Amino acid sequence: MSEKYKSREERKTATKNTKKQKKKKRNILKQIFLTLIILGIIGIVAGATTFFVLAKDAPPLDEALLKDPLSSKVLDKNGDKIYEFGVEKRTYVSIDEIPEDMKNAVIAIEDARFYEHHGLDIIRLVGAVIANFQEGFGAEGASTISQQVIKNSFLSPEKKLKRKAQELWLAFQLENKYSKNQILEMYLNKIYYGVGNTHGVAKAAEIYFGKSLSELELHEAALIAGLGQNPGMHNPFTNPDGAENRRNVVLNQMANHGFITSEEAATAKIVPLEESLVDAQPEAQPIEAFLDQVKLEIAELGDIDVYTAGLTIHTSFDPEAQSYIDELLNSNKVIEYANDEVQAGIALTNTKTGEILALGGGRNQSETKRRNFALESSNQPGSTIKPILDYAPAMEYLNWSTYEQIVDEPYTYSDGTPINNYNQKHLGQISLRTALADSRNIPALKALQQVGLERAREFAVSLGIPMEEQIFEPYAIGGTRSGISPLQMAGAYGAFGNAGMYIKPHAVNRVVYADDTEVKTAPSPEAVMKDSTAFMITDVMKSVLLPGGTGRAAYVPGLNIAGKTGTTNYSKEDREKYNISSKAVPDSWFSGYTPNYSIAIWTGYADNKQGLVGSEQKIPQILFKSLITYLTEDEEKPDFDVPNSVVKVAVEKGSNPAKLASEFTPKDQIVSEYFHKGTEPTQQSDRYMKLDPPTDININYDENTNQITLSWSYPKNSANVSFEIRESIDEGSYKVIGTTKELKYTINNPIPEAIYRYEIVAVSDENKENRSQAGLQEIVIPAKPEDEIEITPPDGEEEEPQNEDENPDDSDQDENDDSNEDGIPDIIVPPGGTNDEQTGENSQ
Template structure:
């Protein structure tokens, strides 16, 4: 019994022990259960919140409207006064049914835009996952995952903001669209709605415009080109950008091969075909009937480049532009007729950009002459030609003033100059003009001076600083070379106008733009005005501007024919040249050039004009090389009429200085510098020359000048004193006899001279001037009287024969002695004596009895001496 009891007791203890262990685990199990329930609750709550949030986001989503799905809503373009110019999206729309869309065309679009289109229900979750990852790693909006269905919804009902609300509405409407319509109907909507540039919608319209073909006639490379365009229609327009269009087409072909629509061999064969090979020829394209087409082109491209999510053709935008219709009308009149400017022929082209100097707003665009092709080549924005000398203020002189703080007086030497490589640089006239100021060098457009300027910038701060200066003015420049000094960069009229406007706007640059504001269908707006940035010091802008005023106003300027009287105007000419090989190969006529530019500005307007031929093998004849200036002059005169145009204001950072001409380096004019040797120029405050020129400074005058007559030697001894420390000083001695004309006598290095055989009774007035180079002193003077010997004194009662009382007197200098008797005809510098009347010629001196005398001047003078010694009429 005892054993059994023990056994039962042990079993009881063991059982109690197990129950204890079992009871210890119970709390842990309860915690996990509670956590699990909480997570489920949170998940349900999250779903409810998410659903509520989603419902809130989509509550204002528009309803599906079949008309809106098929017909794009045009955009309105307004001028600067808010008046309607035109509507974009109303023309060039041809509808194609799904059953008429070839499989080749469908495959091209599916491979490019939505290869899983027939597998998803409006949202491609696989593609969405990749886009979400990209947005997390690279920022929201960095990559989209829109399906064709979503694109139809977005283009039909929504704006293009990249917000969660808009995305939620897009997803909701895409889901509804997929429920209401078949995939084939949705694809049909898509290919008919897409914007395809050239103011056209839909793939069928595009096929007609670009290839002149029906869809079933398209080849693989053509279908691929069209499929690649919707991503950026303006950038991939093959008429305007065939190189970009070809690259995009080749990407589409590679996608078609990647997704199994075509073989690798088919891909390579299609990629090898030039994109231009099958495009409609320019002369066969649809003619233009749209108002202000050149300007509207710029508006469309600006929307496309800056706001790629907007579709100007179908989003129903209201676009407020910067267009001045009066200026645009005048530009088009200039280019379309010979009423204002005479053009040599119909092939001669011009591109014109007119900006507001202060704001960068485009007021008018001259896209070319005889532009009959809709959405044709725009010579103001699309044409990129070498800038010639219009690039010098931007590339050379601007950086020199900005970084080296050169003044407008800075002296350059127009002399034979070489590039660092040793290659010779030439001026346009193959001549050299020597030392000149920066002002004159730029106004005369001397190439050697421009190269020296860029080389100085290179030496002091490096060419990268010059490149930085250029790039800040809106001109993309990858590399700068010394040859850039004379304008090798290719630019458009629009870019040149933008760069020049910064000089006219005190150094502030605003990117040229045609749009001020965009209003969406839901009345939300986008401020499209670019930021204004300080790109140079105000002293640089002012001094370059003042120099460019000399281009049009000074006698030595190259742009005088662009000047508008009474208008504060600055500008620069530009000419490009052919290489020797081009001249030979293309048989260029003598004096012919490929491009002529003029760019200039007032405080109100900036204009840049390019003229030339589309084919550079056609040259501009010398007689037509002023057309650019004539276009500029007429345009500026028109837009400035009855408009207050203030002069350019000198900033506090600049000071005006008087510089002596010809000094190198430049020196300040002294108080002795002649007025005609002084030029007034500008310097950065504190950087003006410190040294004053001594070129015209007066020397000290000789002192203690003494003159005496020695009867024994019959000589006048003239002496003076001068500081011993004076170097290289000489002395110019002049004399006047008896108040006659002063004559130079000698230039000596000694401090004295002797004059032999002076005229008895003569009164000599001597002057001594110290000279050194071109420097002179004030004169020091002394008078010496020569006595008459007693043996020669007459009592005044002669018998008319002077030989009774006087001996013939010695000649002075080269003179000839006068005749005796009546005292007539004393010639040259000779002297004669006699009674009665005497006539003197050419400085002759005649002494009449009784003391009367007559002296002739440089010209013939007839003088008479009366017997009583008084001087008669006619003497001098």
């Protein structure tokens, strides 16, 4: 019994413990739930409080602003108004005049639940948050039409969170005060649709299709609706493919939301885009090229519609410079253009500040098909990239001087592909100055290889030049995959002229918002290279405009200009495809600068199906010369400041490594070049230094060997000196008989009784023209000894012996004759040289 009882007690205890655990768990869950509720309430209260704090300063609704946006004024460098965004090209229409297809197209693509929400679309907001989390911030927006009306009417983007709170608060008020149709009417008359100052759907219908709203077809309404998010990208005149794709997206959305059937959408999508676009296009205004840059810079400040934001935009615009550029491009006063299709892009900036003074966007352009060639980065730079990617980095990282010697020779890329110079010739060892001035390709590639691709790329990017993550060796001569715009090029060259300080080219200096908030927008200078590098590459590029350089046509007497030319080539496939001459080029450039102005000019054809031939390739140089002459006509003409970090040295031409010129170096063999201080040459060249003559010359004759031996001393190291031996026999002319590196020379089998004279000259091995004075010596070769002479008496007679003590009978001899019949001299010169006392002559 006891065991059974114990078991019941245990079960009872276990049951009790289980109930306690369940109760405890319920209590914990209850506490968590209550905590979450409390936190939620706190969050709601905190969020609401924060929202109202941020929104409390929102401006009041102003019906005038809701219907008529605040225009934005653009001021030039003098503070004068040059343009006003948002005051032109607007035709206001009531909601009843707007076709259903037009309204439905905008709602489908911009705010599908417009008639269901009260200013905030929660479903769309959640979807946008998820999309931004998955794809990155900005992947999808969540603004409703009501919010966009508010944004485009009142607010500035000084603080995004605050602006968003105010935008939402005002959107709620807008929804309470106005009907959905009134709000939609405001939006459809307010939105910007591209092409100048085109606002509102009615004006868009006129600009793009030449129709009134009531005449629009479904596919046309869809195209206009699609322009709202990005009119530049979806402009049907300049980007027909992008516009057609966007139109079809709108049609799909209309079908998805039940505004049209799938069949109607399919029918509309097959209509060719160009079928209903207008043919007549208004002429573009030249100032629009500059205004394009203004809009780009305003867009960088935040989500601003410059046409409705009521801004006062202070710019660096120079109206006189712009007017002259317009004249250069659109008349034949300076250049006789081959045809109206020749295009050009010009960027003019201030070297010291980076301010954009004027832009030439192109020639003979219409407003609807306008391209801005000053800002387009679709063209390869050619040799204008060489200072940026090759030589300046070599100066910066390898301490190259303006004299650096490079061998221009047959060469290949690292993969074995041959590289050629423009004239298919090679100059051998040349200086960096010559290589750049004559635009040699092979030295440029060698420079890039020594710098390294990654360092060269980083250097170019620091100058505002766009480069992919990986570049390749053909970039050394301008064979880039992505192009460069004239404005980017002007900014990069401007850094060379500004002591290595890069300032991003900019048109806007400051912006004042409608609420008087002011923002300074001018970028700060950034040191991107040593001032020695900037000065030396500038000094080298001065040579481009001098005789021997490729940019001579841009030269202006009395003006300190540095610059570089550039051309590109067609591929073999393109030449064959478009039947293009082998002498034609698709792109021709000149980028140049003075201490005050930096100018980059591109010329070519818009479609690249026709090339520049002959003198047309000089157009950029001629345009530059005309423009820089105009700009500096009444100004001082300063030179670039020489920094303390460089040294100018007189170098002997051709010396490698560089050597200082000596007092004997010919003037035409001396070049003055710049070096980074501390890297200049210290050793003087002895190539032309007058050599000392040989000294202590001795001459000996050895009867036993019948040899003349010359020996001498030389006062200096004779390692780079040879000795030339010249001989004269019996007062004949001197002839070279040999050259030696030693301090002695032997002559075999001299003629007896002959007089031998010798000159010994020291000659430089490096320069054969560098010769010393001659060291002189002479010797008379003795006759053979008498015991070697055989005297044969006359036939039939015998020679009678003479008494040594008796004098021979010399009555038959001329008393002035000092020789015997056989011509043997009475005086024998002993070995060892002439006897000064006997001859009365000095052997030296």
